[in-house]
Amino acid sequence: MSTVRSRGPVPVVLLAGFLGAGKTTVLNHLLRSGSGLRIGVVVNDFGAVSIDALLVSGAVDGAVTLGNGCICCTTDADSLESVMGELAKPSAGLDVVVIEASGLAEPTALVRMVTAARSDRILYGGLIYLVDAEQFTETRTRHPQIDDHVALADLVVLNKTDRVSTDGAAAVHEAIRGANASAAVLSTTHGVLDPAMLIDLPDTVADDGPRQLELADLLADDHDAHDHDHAHLHDGYQSVDFSTATPLHPRALAAVLERPPVGVYRIKGVVFFDAPGHRGRYVVHGVGGHISVTATRWAADETPTTRLVVIGAGVDVDEVRTVLEATVAGDRTTDRQSMLAITRYEHQGRRAS
Numbered sequence: 531m532s533t534v535r536s537r538g539p540v541p542v543v544l545l546a547g548f549l550g551a552g553k554t555t556v557l558n559h560l561l562r563s564g565s566g567l568r569i570g571v572v573v574n575d576f577g578a579v580s581i582d583a584l585l586v587s588g589a590v591d592g593a594v595t596l597g598n599g600c601i602c603c604t605t606d607a608d609s610l611e612s613v614m615g616e617l618a619k620p621s622a623g624l625d626v627v628v629i630e631a632s633g634l635a636e637p638t639a640l641v642r643m644v645t646a647a648r649s650d651r652i653l654y655g656g657l658i659y660l661v662d663a664e665q666f667t668e669t670r671t672r673h674p675q676i677d678d679h680v681a682l683a684d685l686v687v688l689n690k691t692d693r694v695s696t697d698g699a700a701a702v703h704e705a706i707r708g709a710n711a712s713a714a715v716l717s718t719t720h721g722v723l724d725p726a727m728l729i730d731l732p733d734t735v736a737d738d739g740p741r742q743l744e745l746a747d748l749l750a751d752d753h754d755a756h757d758h759d760h761a762h763l764h765d766g767y768q769s770v771d772f773s774t775a776t777p778l779h780p781r782a783l784a785a786v787l788e789r790p791p792v793g794v795y796r797i798k799g800v801v802f803f804d805a806p807g808h809r810g811r812y813v814v815h816g817v818g819g820h821i822s823v824t825a826t827r828w829a830a831d832e833t834p835t836t837r838l839v840v841i842g843a844g845v846d847v848d849e850v851r852t853v854l855e856a857t858v859a860g861d862r863t864t865d866r867q868s869m870l871a872i873t874r875y876e877h878q879g880r881r882a883s
């Protein structure tokens with residue numbers, strides 16, 4: 531179905547959700563779905579280096595990166611507004627702009643930034659909040675404020691349902707309903723979301739009955755909380771960026787993915803190994819004990835370079851850096867046999883054994 535928007539302000543949709551819930555997966559699905567919808571993309575990562583820009587850029591002509599840390603604190607509202615204004619220029623011909631927040635961003639701050647934008651070329655198109663069906667219960671226990679984030683959503687996407695039983699999914703669904711009685715909730719695997727949802731989001735909300743709390747009330751509540759030292763989700767989290775053009779050793783990297791340093795929750799990036807038959811661009815993910823690897827190709831103008839980010843709470847940053855530096859192959863031979871340590875995780879999202 532082609533769902534091209536008619537003239538008028540361009541909706542700006544926020545895509546949020548905890549670390550590794552599947553935001554980039556959703557975005558890539560939307561970009562590749564061939565819906566005819568012209569989607570502008572803004573990405574933001576918690577770390578100083580935007581890995582997400584590398585992970586979506588193959589699918590879009592230049593995702594705009596809001597760099598240098600979590601969008602909700604370090605990006606000033608003016609730069610976000612000017613990025614949105616540029617993307618919404620009629621000459622850009624976009625139907626919708628999607629901002630993928632970092633996995634530790636405060637959606638409330640983002641909603642406030644978009645709704646406060648003065649440009650009449652854009653309008654707030656709603657919040658899509660992604661939930662990792664397997665991790666949600668634990669994440670909510672660690673971070674009770676996640677319920678406030680869910681409460682703000684217009685659409686909650688219950689992703690990774692392949693990782694839970696029917697009863698498990700129902701329990702998470704109930705928890706989502708407890709936090710937000712009015713938003714539509716869609717179950718997905720691998721972020722397969724109908725692109726039409728991006729522009730039909732406000733209607734979805736209207737059809738679904740009145741919000742438990744009006745947006746203005748939710749934003750006002752959070753504002754009060756900010757004035758009283760409200761803790762942000764990313765407080766207590768650290769990120770370590772690692773970049774090298776020297777090939778990594780597959781067994782050494784697999785060991786880090788399988789037994790990451792204490793406190794590490796998320797590892798992601800692109801990796802260069804120099805093994806016969808395996809000189810491609812490996813996209814590597816670790817989320818809460820699951821590892822997945824996808825072999826892709828380097829762009830013609832790309833120098834093979836490893837770029838990884840490691841995120842966790844209470845991690846020893848120096849230790850992580852040392853551990854990552856030790857994955858460089860150096861004098862160690864990388865043969866087909868040693869690549870099995872990595873390729874066994876290809877496409878499968880397997881839990882480290």
Ligand SMILES: Nc1nc2c(ncn2[C@@H]2O[C@H](COP(=O)(O)OP(=O)(O)OP(=O)(O)O)[C@@H](O)[C@H]2O)c(=O)[nH]1
Pocket residue numbers: 547548549550551552553554555556582632633634689690691692693718719720721796798815816817821822879
């Ligand atoms: N099994 C399974 N894996 C999934 C699903 N959706 C995404 N993944 C995997 O989960 C990992 C993280 O996905 P991303 O899309 O990068 O998550 P993200 O929310 O963008 O991550 P951050 O930006 O770091 O917060 C990747 O390995 C995905 O392939 C799903 O429905 N099922």
